[in-house]
Amino acid sequence: MDHQSKLDNNVTARRAAWDLERENLQQRLILPEENAEEEKLEGSLPNLVGGVDLSFVPGDESGACAAYVICQAPNYQQIIWQRTRMITLTAPYIPGYLAFREAEPLAQLIQEQKTERPELTPEMLLVDGNGLLHPHRFGLACHLGVLVDLPCIGVAKNLFQMSDEGILRDQQYHTGVRDLREPGQVFPLMDTSGRILGLALKTTAQSSKPVFVSVGHRVTLNTAKRVVLAVSTYRVPEPIRHADMISREFIRQRVNAEKVFNALAKPPPDPSRLRAD
DNA sequence: GCGACAG
DNA sequence: ATCTTGTCGC
Numbered sequence: 001m002d003h004q005s006k007l008d009n010n011v012t013a014r015r016a017a018w019d020l021e022r023e024n025l026q027q028r029l030i031l032p033e034e035n036a037e038e039e040k041l042e043g044s045l046p047n048l049v050g051g052v053d054l055s056f057v058p059g060d061e062s063g064a065c066a067a068y069v070i071c072q073a074p075n076y077q078q079i080i081w082q083r084t085r086m087i088t089l090t091a092p093y094i095p096g097y098l099a100f101r102e103a104e105p106l107a108q109l110i111q112e113q114k115t116e117r118p119e120l121t122p123e124m125l126l127v128d129g130n131g132l133l134h135p136h137r138f139g140l141a142c143h144l145g146v147l148v149d150l151p152c153i154g155v156a157k158n159l160f161q162m163s164d165e166g167i168l169r170d171q172q173y174h175t176g177v178r179d180l181r182e183p184g185q186v187f188p189l190m191d192t193s194g195r196i197l198g199l200a201l202k203t204t205a206q207s208s209k210p211v212f213v214s215v216g217h218r219v220t221l222n223t224a225k226r227v228v229l230a231v232s233t234y235r236v237p238e239p240i241r242h243a244d245m246i247s248r249e250f251i252r253q254r255v256n257a258e259k260v261f262n263a264l265a266k267p268p269p270d271p272s273r274l275r276a277d
Numbered sequence: 278g279c280g281a282c283a284g
Numbered sequence: 285a286t287c288t289t290g291t292c293g294c
Contacts, residue, residue, distance in 0.1 A: 095282040
């Protein structure tokens with residue numbers, strides 16, 4: 001048995017276990033009817049919107065920084081609460097199984113906030129990744145939404161192509177996206193059964209590329225679209241953009257501190273040794 | 278077999 | 285996700 005097939009077996013075994021775990025969580029997923037009272041928001045916008053993201057240590061498979069921010073209306077550029085944490089990831093990134101790598105550490109940050117500052121719990125949580133727009137109809141936004149039981153929206157920066165499902169960058173897709181002119185315009189992403197799994201949404205006039213919005217948990221696609229648009233000053237919604245910047249900066253600081261430490265700990269190279277032989 | 282592949 | 289600076293354009 002060669003090395004490559006051992007790796008393949010590990011991935012296969014992992015997927016089988018994760019599929020069972022996913023099916024259990026999936027039973028707790030709540031998807032409100034699109035027409036049903038338009039939820040609690042009823043055309044209004046949430047006052048507090050949360051955002052989560054991870055940044056990674058360059059050249060390190062498991063080192064990462066998790067960030068969770070809460071932004072406030074009206075423009076959601078103001079952060080009223082934030083936390084970052086260095087974490088060690090246990091699972092590899094396998095396409096379709098992102099949640100099993102990222103959901104747990106993010107859920108911990110959110111649960112801590114709910115305990116320490118329950119009054120700041122956001123009415124909506126934005127996640128970097130997909131929700132229903134997923135081969136198992138249960139992406140990170142669904143997974144995390146169920147874990148913390150918060151209304152949750154998935155916002156991906158790239159389309160997760162699922163050729164078997166009819167979600168692909170074909171001619172129709174390119175045409176539809178090219179025709180997005182104004183912020184708020186969408187191109188529906190439909191699977192082969194005719195179900196709309198998500199939207200390619202143009203968030204700002206400047207951005208040529210849309211973001212890919214899908215329902216996570218306890219939210220309708222209409223509300224998801226409305227909220228994402230409302231919290232977007234730039235292409236990426238503010239809460240996610242801030243979580244991204246904060247976690248990146250944390251990593252950058254940490255890597256720099258390491259360099260300084262190593263420079264002081266190791267003896268500086270002795271130039272005289274270069275021609276000492 | 279080939280290409281695709283959220284983060 | 286990350287490796288990476290400047291550069292073209294509004």
